Amino acid sequence: SPFFSFSLIWIIVLGLYFLNLSDLLVYSIESVLGILFLILAPFAVGYFLIVVSLRIVKYLFSKDKYSTCETGERLEKYYIIRTQILTYVYFLALLIEIVVEGYVPLFSMMDEVVVSQFDFGIPSLHGLVLALGCLLATANFYNYCKYKSRQSLQLCVLIIITFAIIVTRKMIIVSSLQIAVVYLLVNGGVRVKSIALIFLSIIVVSILFGVIGDI
Numbered sequence: 001s002p003f004f005s006f007s008l009i010w011i012i013v014l015g016l017y018f019l020n021l022s023d024l025l026v027y028s029i030e031s032v033l034g035i036l037f038l039i040l041a042p043f044a045v046g047y048f049l050i051v052v053s054l055r056i057v058k059y060l061f062s063k064d065k066y067s068t069c070e071t072g073e074r075l076e077k078y079y080i081i082r083t084q085i086l087t088y089v090y091f092l093a094l095l096i097e098i099v100v101e102g103y104v105p106l107f108s109m110m111d112e113v114v115v116s117q118f119d120f121g122i123p124s125l126h127g128l129v130l131a132l133g134c135l136l137a138t139a140n141f142y143n144y145c146k147y148k149s150r151q152s153l154q155l156c157v158l159i160i161i162t163f164a165i166i167v168t169r170k171m172i173i174v175s176s177l178q179i180a181v182v183y184l185l186v187n188g189g190v191r192v193k194s195i196a197l198i199f200l201s202i203i204v205v206s207i208l209f210g211v212i213g214d215i
Helices: 002-019 027-060 068-101 105-110 126-147 150-165 171-186 190-215
Strands: none
Touching: 002 027, 027 068, 068 126, 068 150, 105 150, 126 150, 126 171, 150 171, 171 190
């Protein structure tokens, strides 16, 4: 369980503070408890909302509402919509970070405003948001390859674009590599007609990487 794993890490941190094994600890137990609550509470709320959303989607596409002959189509819609809901959660989380920070790294840099993309984002949440985006870029691309969902492909491209506007080139590269692996696995290798598409994709990613680096 992601919630159990995430909570366990911080509970271990709390336990280490209680042991008071170092004289270098500058925070009181009360401060640590307060910060621990501020970290775990939003995560718990977000995790709860995601679980509830997935339960609703699962209910809407339950077997009782579809005949046996439509099982394949039902599962296809279920997988696609579940991924799309999580994608919208990613966009919402990123929007919240932008509102909190008050700027968009790429646009600010283009206006020659001195900002750092490394300082962007809400601490503790930003890494989770990036990891979720990277995962969903790959999942949406898989839905496109497997179920021919053009909307999934559009969402995949939009996620890559968000990586560009918050100037995180490493996520662009990681997502591109994962997408390439998914493409090879789903299609059983590289076909002659796909070589041009792969070559074009490499050029686009390389240009995007370079342009963002120059900015």
